[in-house]
Each structure stands twice: as C-alpha cells, then as structure tokens.
Amino acid sequence: MLLLGIDLGTSSVKVSVVSAETQETIVSVSYPEQEADIISLQTGWAEQSPDVWWEHTVQAIQKAHSARKYNPQDIKAIGISYQMHGLVVADKDNNILRNAIIWCDSRAVEIGERALQEMGRDKILKSHLNSPGNFTAAKLAWIKINEPQLYQRIAKIMLPGDFLTMKLTGEINTTISALSEGIFWNFRENNISSIVLDYFGFDRNMIPEINPVFSNHGILTSEVADLLQLSRDTVVSYKAGDQPNNALSLNVLNPGEAAATAGTSGVIYGVSNQLVSDPNSRVNTFAHVNYLPEDVKTGILLCINGTGIQNSWIKKILGPNLSYDELNALGQQAPIGSKGLKILPFGNGAERMLNNRIVQSHIQYIDFNKHGRAEMIRACQEGIAFSFRYGFDILRENGINSSVIRAGYTNLFLSPLFCSSFVNTTSTPVELFESDGSKGAALGSGIGIHYYSSPKEAFSNINKIRTVEPVHKDLYEDLYEEWKTTLHNMIKQ
Numbered sequence: 001m002l003l004l005g006i007d008l009g010t011s012s013v014k015v016s017v018v019s020a021e022t023q024e025t026i027v028s029v030s031y032p033e034q035e036a037d038i039i040s041l042q043t044g045w046a047e048q049s050p051d052v053w054w055e056h057t058v059q060a061i062q063k064a065h066s067a068r069k070y071n072p073q074d075i076k077a078i079g080i081s082y083q084m085h086g087l088v089v090a091d092k093d094n095n096i097l098r099n100a101i102i103w104c105d106s107r108a109v110e111i112g113e114r115a116l117q118e119m120g121r122d123k124i125l126k127s128h129l130n131s132p133g134n135f136t137a138a139k140l141a142w143i144k145i146n147e148p149q150l151y152q153r154i155a156k157i158m159l160p161g162d163f164l165t166m167k168l169t170g171e172i173n174t175t176i177s178a179l180s181e182g183i184f185w186n187f188r189e190n191n192i193s194s195i196v197l198d199y200f201g202f203d204r205n206m207i208p209e210i211n212p213v214f215s216n217h218g219i220l221t222s223e224v225a226d227l228l229q230l231s232r233d234t235v236v237s238y239k240a241g242d243q244p245n246n247a248l249s250l251n252v253l254n255p256g257e258a259a260a261t262a263g264t265s266g267v268i269y270g271v272s273n274q275l276v277s278d279p280n281s282r283v284n285t286f287a288h289v290n291y292l293p294e295d296v297k298t299g300i301l302l303c304i305n306g307t308g309i310q311n312s313w314i315k316k317i318l319g320p321n322l323s324y325d326e327l328n329a330l331g332q333q334a335p336i337g338s339k340g341l342k343i344l345p346f347g348n349g350a351e352r353m354l355n356n357r358i359v360q361s362h363i364q365y366i367d368f369n370k371h372g373r374a375e376m377i378r379a380c381q382e383g384i385a386f387s388f389r390y391g392f393d394i395l396r397e398n399g400i401n402s403s404v405i406r407a408g409y410t411n412l413f414l415s416p417l418f419c420s421s422f423v424n425t426t427s428t429p430v431e432l433f434e435s436d437g438s439k440g441a442a443l444g445s446g447i448g449i450h451y452y453s454s455p456k457e458a459f460s461n462i463n464k465i466r467t468v469e470p471v472h473k474d475l476y477e478d479l480y481e482e483w484k485t486t487l488h489n490m491i492k493q
Contacts, residue, residue: 001451002026002075004061004234005442007242008053008082008160010102010264011035015060016438017070020446023461025439027067031060035312039099044106044349044358047099050088053160054167061228072229078168078220079238079445081245081437082161084181087139092155094166098147101139102160104265104305106350106358111145112138113356116281119199127188129180129298131281132196134350136182141200157206161239168236169218174208180287181241187275190293213289214238214448237448242437243269244289244299249440250406250433251459253290253297258395258402260422260430262412265348266307266384268392270300270400282353282394289444290455300400302391303352307384308411310345310361314380318373328415331377336472337479338375340365342486343383353391357491364486378417385421386483392426404428408435409465419468424476434463 001021007014014030036056039047065072085103090096101107112132116124124131132138136159144151158166159178166172179185179192184207186193192207211217217236225232240248243261247269252259258270273296276285288299319327346354347361363379409432412418423430443458452458470476 002070003442003445004075004078005438005440005445006057006060006078006080006164007437007441008057008080008164009242009437010038010048010083013053013056013060014436014438015057015064016436016442017064017075018439018442020451023443023458026070027064028436028438029060029063029067031056031063038102042107046102046105046349048102050096050100050160050163053164057164057167058227065229073231075230075234077235077237077445077449077451079441079443079448080161080164080236081240081242081441082159082164084159084241084243085135086160087136088158088160088163089140089143089154090156090158090166090172091153094170094172096163097150097153098143100160100163101142104349105139106134106356108138108142109134109350109356111141115141115199119195124195125277125279125281127186127195128183128193129187129275129277129285130183132183133281133352133356137184137196137200140202144200154206156208158208159241161241162208165217165236165239168220168224170221171218172208173211173217175211175213175239176291177213177240177244177287177289179207179210185287213240214444216448235449236445238441238444240289240441240444241286243267243301244286245437245440245444246408247271247299248289248444248455249408249435249437249459251455251462252406253288253455255297256402258400258405260388260405260407262384262407262418263308265309266304266388268302268388268395268405270395270402272298272300272399274298274399276300276398278394278398280355282355283391283398284352300395300398302395304345304387304391305348305351306345306361307387309348310343310384311380311412313347314377318376324414327377328417330374331381331417334374334378336475338379338382339370340367341371341375341379342483343379344487344490345380345383345387353394354491359490362490381412381415381418382421382479383483384412385418385425386480388422389425389480390484390487392428402428404431406431406433408433410436420472421476423468423470424472425480427470427473429470430468432465432468434465
C-alpha cells in the first residue's frame with residue numbers, strides 16, 4: 001500500500017509517495033521548478049492564488065506519476081501539510097472569491113492589535129493563547145471592512161489545507177489545530193470562539209465542520225480521481241499546518257521536544273503540556289497534531305518571516321548562476337563574524353517576535369576594501385542564525401528549554417555554514433533527519449486510516465543523518481550580542 005503526501009508551501013508544492021510497509025520514499029518531487037510568486041500590491045501585503053496552488057498540486061502529482069516507479073492505483077490515503085494562517089474565502093457554490101491572504105501578509109496587524117485591547121488583553125491571551133495579530137481572523141476582518149460587497153458573498157472560510165481538501169474531495173472541513181492557528185479557538189471553553197466571532201461580527205456558519213487531524217476528511221471525487229489517475233476510494237485522512245506537521249515528521253510530540261525549519265520563513269516549534277501564552281505575543285501557541293482537550297499538547301511557535309527568503313535574495317543578487325551548494329561553499333571562505341559585516345534578515349513583513357514591527361532587511365557596516373561576496377553570504381546566514389537565537393531566548397522565557405533541536409536535512413539546514421552558526425549561536429545541538437513535510441504528511445495519512453497505531457509507529461524508521469554540536473559558543477556569543485545591539489538600535493530609529 002502507498003501513501004501520498006502533499007506539502008503546500010509558499011515557494012512550491014512538494015509531493016512524496018511513500019511505502020506504508022517500509023516507510024521509505026519512492027518518489028519525491030516539487031512543482032514549479034522556480035519559486036512561486038507572492039503577489040504584493042502594497043508594502044506588507046502578500047497574496048497567492050488558490051487556483052494556482054491547485055494547478056501546482058495537480059502538476060506535482062502528475063510529475064511524481066511520470067517517474068513510473070509505482071502504480072497510482074495503489075495509493076490509498078492522502079495527507080496534506082500547508083502554509084499556516086492563510087485565508088481562503090468561498091461562496092455557497094465553493095467558488096473562490098479572491099486571492100488568498102497568506103501567512104506573511106501584514107495588512108491586518110492594526111485590526112488585530114485593536115481587537116486585542118478592546119476584547120481585553122488578559123482575557124484573550126488566557127483563553128486563546130494568542131493575540132489576533134495578523135492571523136486569519138484579523139485578515140477576515142480586513143476583508144469585511146475594506147471589501148464589504150465581496151464579504152457578503154462569503155459562505156465558508158478555509159485555511160490553505162482546507163482548500164486543498166475541498167478541491168480533492170468536494171468537502172469543506174477543518175480541525176481544532178487549524179482553528180487555533182486562525183485565532184478562532186477558545187482553549188478554555190474548548191470550542192469555537194464566540195468572543196472573536198461576536199467582536200468581529202462573523203457568522204458562525206462561515207466556520208467549516210470540525211474533524212480530528214487524523215480522520216476521514218473526504219473521499220476523492222470521481223473527477224479528481226480520474227484527473228490524478230488515483231483510485232476513487234482514496235481518502236484524505238490527515239491535514240495539518242506545516243509547522244505542526246514538521247514536528248510530527250521529526251517525532252516531536254512530547255513536552256520538552258523541539259523542531260526547527262529554515263525554509264522561506266524560519267521556525268522553532270516546541271511542545272508543551274501547558275496552555276502557555278506569551279504576554280507580548282512574540283511567540284504563539286497552537287493546538288498540536290496530538291492535542292486533545294483532556295490531554296493537552298500545544299505547540300509553541302517562534303516564526304521569523306525573513307530567513308530562507310533572505311538567503312535566496314542574496315543568491316539572486318550575488319550569485320544567480322551559483323547552486324546553493326556553491327553559494328554555501330563561497331560563504332565558508334569568509335571568517336567567522338564576516339569581518340564585522342552584519343545583516344538583519346527582516347525584509348518579509350511584520351515580525352511577530354519583534355512585536356509585529358516591520359523592520360525590513362538591513363546590511364550594516366559595509367567596508368568596500370574588505371567585504372566581498374563571501375562576507376555577504378556568511379553575514380546573511382549568520383544574521384539568520386542570530387535571529388533564531390533572538391527568538392529561542394523568547395521561547396525559553398515561555399518554558400521551552402530543549403537540550404536538542406531536531407530538523408529535517410533540507411533548505412538552510414543543508415548548509416554547513418548555517419548549521420554551524422545556528423548551533424553555536426543557540427548553544428544547542430541539532431539532530432538532522434532525512435525527513436520533509438511531504439513525507440511526514442504521507443505517513444500522517446497512514447495514521448489517519450489506522451494503518452499505524454500511533455505516530456511513534458509511523459515514524460519508527462526515521463533516519464538520523466548526524467548531530468551537529470556547538471564548538472565555538474563563546475565566539476558566537478560575543479558576535480550575537482553585537483548583532484543584537486545593532487538590531488535594537490535599528491528598532492529605536
């Protein structure tokens with residue numbers, strides 16, 4: 001039996017076909033080859049077309065089939081991982097009404113901040129564990145205020161993974177985990193938040209039916225099954241946001257465990273058995289994939305918008321003809337500390353850990369006589385690592401004190417330069433695993449159809465590649481303090 005995993009990312013859609021019996025990946029592909037566009041009509045705005053997401057998903061699945069390494073009819077379950085916090089709106093006939101407002105869009109920050117104060121800061125943080133900020137609920141409020149005629153046509157709202165489920169099965173449903181990331185879930189009442197709905201004036205009927213994360217979210221429609229050459233009894237049996245899914249993929253399920261990713265954005269995600277809320281909403285708490293009201297498992301999430309996107313920008317500017325391996329090797333030619341050059345990697349919207357400020361990216365202390373491409377590349381990856389340390393200290397304030405961090409051997413973690421900077425700056429070893437979001441989603445679907453009795457069984461064969469240990473902690477501590485001073489001086493301006 002085969003399992004199909006779909007990872008709907010910002011840059012591309014990745015698909016993996018996995019053997020349920022061996023947990024081995026048979027095929028893994030992504031589409032498109034070049035990074036997908038983000039539509040930014042104004043500073044701080046970020047949109048993508050759900051129809052393009054679907055087109056890319058179809059192309060990725062067909063690309064996987066074209067390898068001819070398996071029979072598509074043997075795929076029995078589909079799991080979905082998706083970019084978190086996005087807003088997709090549909091009318092009563094399931095037609096999509098506008099582009100999705102995606103995770104890094106900052107247009108609703110002021111709406112969310114005003115809502116937090118008017119609903120009662122302490123009340124909301126204790127019950128919802130987060131400020132509405134620029135999350136899904138506030139984005140919907142923005143549409144209500146600024147696009148009232150369109151708002152009147154909305155029948156259902158969806159997270160990106162709910163949208164893909166609808167396209168595959170014709171069913172619109174969601175999960176507690178998804179609602180919590182949209183700030184629609186009241187953890188104290190264990191229910192959809194009447195406080196948020198009443199404050200914004202949202203119709204409760206806009207919220208889809210709630211299913212468990214691991215469950216039957218729908219069977220493929222006959223049209224989709226035929227289009228994708230899949231069996232008509234294939235079930236969508238798992239869906240989760242990309243960061244809870246990444247944690248699942250790395251067997252990060254228990255209190256004290258933590259996972260990291262460094263793709264377009266950067267994340268450290270730690271698991272807790274407490275309903276934790278950061279008083280300044282610099283990090284956020286959502287229902288983890290194994291959350292139950294009677295058995296609390298929450299994910300405390302640090303998100304940095306500008307990580308991999310900063311690195312890809314440097315590549316476009318300094319080395320468009322270089323591979324990422326070549327870029328990383330060039331950066332390693334510069335000494336630790338990049339000869340004093342510093343980069344603040346915050347050019348991708350409002351940063352939650354910086355109190356929703358739009359700081360932008362900055363390159364500081366350039367000396368034309370001693371700084372070249374190598375120093376720029378190293379300063380970029382060191383700056384990203386320093387931003388992770390800044391956020392990790394906030395996680396520690398909120399009870400996440402992991403002695404080791406697990407990460408998939410992908411994206412920036414493929415760079416020895418970045419890995420060394422990360423572990424030395426955080427003073428925390430990183431265990432690198434042969435894992436990614438699409439494979440995790442595939443195995444998650446196996447849990448959803450009860451092929452596996454537990455997540456532990458589903459990921460029992462996960463391959464650890466190596467552990468990276470810190471060796472220059474004192475040196476990086478001094479460099480980090482210098483970088484932090486630069487950041488704080490920039491914030492004060």
